Amino acid sequence: MPNVLTVRGLTKSYGSQMALAGIDFEVHAGEVFALIGPNGAGKTTTLRIVATLLTSSAGEIIFLEHNLCKEPDFVREKISYLPEEAGAYKDMKGLDYLHFMANFYARTPEEEKEFVDRAVAITELGDRLRTKVGTYSKGMTRKLLLARALMTKPVLAILDEPTSGLDVLNALEVREIVRRYVREGTSVLLSSHNMLEIEFLSDRVALIDKGRILDSGTPQELKDKHNAKNLEEVFRSSVR
Amino acid sequence: MKRFTNLLKKEIKELVTKQLIFSLAFTIILFNFIGQVSKKEVQKAIGVQTISALDQDGSAASQALIKGLESARFKILDQSGKTKDQALETAKAGESKLLLVIPKGFGASLTELKPSEIETYSFMRSFSLIGARGQIVVGGVISALNNILSNNFLKDKLPGFDPQSLKNPIKSKDYVVVRDRMAEGSAAQVAGLISQQSLLIPVVLMMIVIYSSQMVISAVAMEKQNKTLETLLTVPIKRTSIITAKMLAAGLVGLISAGVYMFGFQGFVGGIGEEAARAGVQAGGATMMRQLGLYFSTSGYIILGLSLFLAILVALALAMILGVLAEDFRSAQNMIMPLMFMVMIPYFISLFADINTVALPIKIFILAIPFSHPFLVSQNLYLGNYGMIAAGLAYMLIVFIILVIFAARVFSTDKILTMKLRFGKKRSAVA
Numbered sequence: 001m002p003n004v005l006t007v008r009g010l011t012k013s014y015g016s017q018m019a020l021a022g023i024d025f026e027v028h029a030g031e032v033f034a035l036i037g038p039n040g041a042g043k044t045t046t047l048r049i050v051a052t053l054l055t056s057s058a059g060e061i062i063f064l065e066h067n068l069c070k071e072p073d074f075v076r077e078k079i080s081y082l083p084e085e086a087g088a089y090k091d092m093k094g095l096d097y098l099h100f101m102a103n104f105y106a107r108t109p110e111e112e113k114e115f116v117d118r119a120v121a122i123t124e125l126g127d128r129l130r131t132k133v134g135t136y137s138k139g140m141t142r143k144l145l146l147a148r149a150l151m152t153k154p155v156l157a158i159l160d161e162p163t164s165g166l167d168v169l170n171a172l173e174v175r176e177i178v179r180r181y182v183r184e185g186t187s188v189l190l191s192s193h194n195m196l197e198i199e200f201l202s203d204r205v206a207l208i209d210k211g212r213i214l215d216s217g218t219p220q221e222l223k224d225k226h227n228a229k230n231l232e233e234v235f236r237s238s239v240r
Numbered sequence: 241m242k243r244f245t246n247l248l249k250k251e252i253k254e255l256v257t258k259q260l261i262f263s264l265a266f267t268i269i270l271f272n273f274i275g276q277v278s279k280k281e282v283q284k285a286i287g288v289q290t291i292s293a294l295d296q297d298g299s300a301a302s303q304a305l306i307k308g309l310e311s312a313r314f315k316i317l318d319q320s321g322k323t324k325d326q327a328l329e330t331a332k333a334g335e336s337k338l339l340l341v342i343p344k345g346f347g348a349s350l351t352e353l354k355p356s357e358i359e360t361y362s363f364m365r366s367f368s369l370i371g372a373r374g375q376i377v378v379g380g381v382i383s384a385l386n387n388i389l390s391n392n393f394l395k396d397k398l399p400g401f402d403p404q405s406l407k408n409p410i411k412s413k414d415y416v417v418v419r420d421r422m423a424e425g426s427a428a429q430v431a432g433l434i435s436q437q438s439l440l441i442p443v444v445l446m447m448i449v450i451y452s453s454q455m456v457i458s459a460v461a462m463e464k465q466n467k468t469l470e471t472l473l474t475v476p477i478k479r480t481s482i483i484t485a486k487m488l489a490a491g492l493v494g495l496i497s498a499g500v501y502m503f504g505f506q507g508f509v510g511g512i513g514e515e516a517a518r519a520g521v522q523a524g525g526a527t528m529m530r531q532l533g534l535y536f537s538t539s540g541y542i543i544l545g546l547s548l549f550l551a552i553l554v555a556l557a558l559a560m561i562l563g564v565l566a567e568d569f570r571s572a573q574n575m576i577m578p579l580m581f582m583v584m585i586p587y588f589i590s591l592f593a594d595i596n597t598v599a600l601p602i603k604i605f606i607l608a609i610p611f612s613h614p615f616l617v618s619q620n621l622y623l624g625n626y627g628m629i630a631a632g633l634a635y636m637l638i639v640f641i642i643l644v645i646f647a648a649r650v651f652s653t654d655k656i657l658t659m660k661l662r663f664g665k666k667r668s669a670v671a
Contacts, residue, residue, distance in 0.1 A: 076476040088466075
């Protein structure tokens with residue numbers, strides 16, 4: 001499978017503090033690639049750099065044969081990013097928010113309608129979309145934001161802890177939505193510290209800790225390699 | 241352009257809230273209310289005022305004094321036949337602002353050219369300046385009477401001489417020269433009129449700068465607080481467009497808000513000014529100002545407007561950077577303070593000192609503040625210092641360009657997410 005994203009020697013430092021110490025990974029077309037690791041491992045920093053929010057200190061990122069650092073405007077047209085603690089404009093109605101975001105990507109009114117219709121279907125919020133976002137529960141807001149991230153069918157969706165703070169049912173629903181869009185051709189780069197979720201959702205996984213990638217492969221490959229029952233045990237084994 | 245318009249519409253919608261409309265409507269109503277109340281007070285002060293008079297003398301001179309007061313629009317309540325204490329009690333209990341006591345022997349003393357005394361008792365029921373006007377007018381009447389009495393005496397003793405010339409052998413005829421123009425009048429009068437004409441400039445500037453800046457700072461800080469900034473920064477729109485949309489929206493709403501406030505303010509000031517002018521309290525100096533060329537031509541107004549516009553742009557760009565430094569809406573409220581001081585410093589200095597003649601270090605400090613220049617424009621226009629005006633405009637433009645480049649740089653780099661002004665514990669930027 002061709003690579004959508006290739007990351008080589010990615011380094012990021014804040015003064016003397018090293019957040020990423022030269023990491024390498026690829027995201028193939030139509031796969032879910034997950035970065036897993038504890039808090040402060042460097043997952044969000046990696047995702048923010050790929051989402052063009054932060055600049056790297058060193059290394060190279062190639063997105064669809066374009067240098068991400070040199071052509072951020074091209075990249076922004078093709079990706080969507082869902083931050084871990086994302087919010088939506090509280091005074092906007094859900095539907096207005098979707099129209100507002102769709103307007104940045106759509107070239108025609110028909111395309112905008114297509115994006116919004118798709119988002120409405122993902123959220124399953126029905127008439128609640130006609131009420132202000134400020135009145136939504138956390139689960140409703142998260143689904144709205146996920147719908148916003150997927151409605152354009154981006155080449156690469158970057159999802160930071162997509163089920164963070166959601167109850168079991170909502171989390172399950174979000175995972176199913178992500179899988180559905182991957183089947184339709186979107187590639188996903190996600191991060192989570194919920195390793196069981198990753199096992200269900202991801203095609204390939206990279207274990208990250210203290211700004212370094214410890215190991216990577218399919219969940220099964222990693223479990224076999226570390227003789228572990230699940231990814232949590234794989235991670236414990238890798239850290240040791 | 242479509243993306244920019246999309247963002248601009250959202251920014252404007254966010255700023256034009258029900259609270260803003262309510263606040264603007266409330267301000268207009270409040271200013272008009274205060275204006276109407278003040279207007280009534282001024283009307284009362286310049287209208288017929290009631291004073292009590294106890295004439296214990298009953299001479300022609302004392303009667304002339306009372307008649308003089310009546311002609312100066314005073315309603316006199318005659319307290320004749322009462323003792324001073326009784327008159328005081330009556331006057332105090334009534335609506336009189338003042339009790340005038342003309343003691344026995346007043347007329348005789350005047351005839352004998354001995355100093356005569358009258359007593360005034362002012363009843364201060366409020367401490368407003370307008371409330372104290374009664375005594376000022378009585379003082380004026382007495383001074384006029386002094387003049388008439390002394391003139392009569394001089395005419396009597398030295399017939400053939402002009403009493404005014406005898407009393408004031410040296411006369412001054414005052415002229416004011418501004419550049420190559422000259423007019424009869426005093427420098428104090430000109431300074432007073434210019435200060436009146438320029439009164440609205442700092443008020444307009446302060447209003448717009450404070451409103452617009454607060455809006456920009458809050459707009460950026462709210463994006464951070466509501467966790468919407470990261471998403472906005474990853475959508476396909478240029479960072480400079482994000483900055484421009486936020487600044488333009490705040491500028492537009494700020495201008496409209498300031499316009500509405502000025503309309504209300506005019507209602508307030510107009511309430512007092514109109515009545516005072518009608519009563520002749522304000523001396524007219526329009527002819528003198530025209531003769532001296534001290535009025536704004538159309539080009540003058542354009543230059544002044546341009547200067548105000550550049551100052552607003554500088555404020556908006558500065559506010560954008562301060563907004564990035566703010567972590568949330570609350571800290572954004574504190575960020576506006578340095579900006580307010582930057583506007584207030586030249587305002588207060590221009591009230592008490594001539595910026596052109598202060599010590600050099602202070603002058604440099606003031607001129608370095610971009611908001612000083614709109615304050616100086618009117619003075620420089622009057623004095624024909626076009627070089628100074630051009631330098632001021634160029635300086636503001638340069639500062640604006642530097643600030644916008646800096647703001648665009650901040651928005652295009654990690655700084656938009658990592659640059660914070662913290663007063664507490666440092667937090668790691670790594671997640």
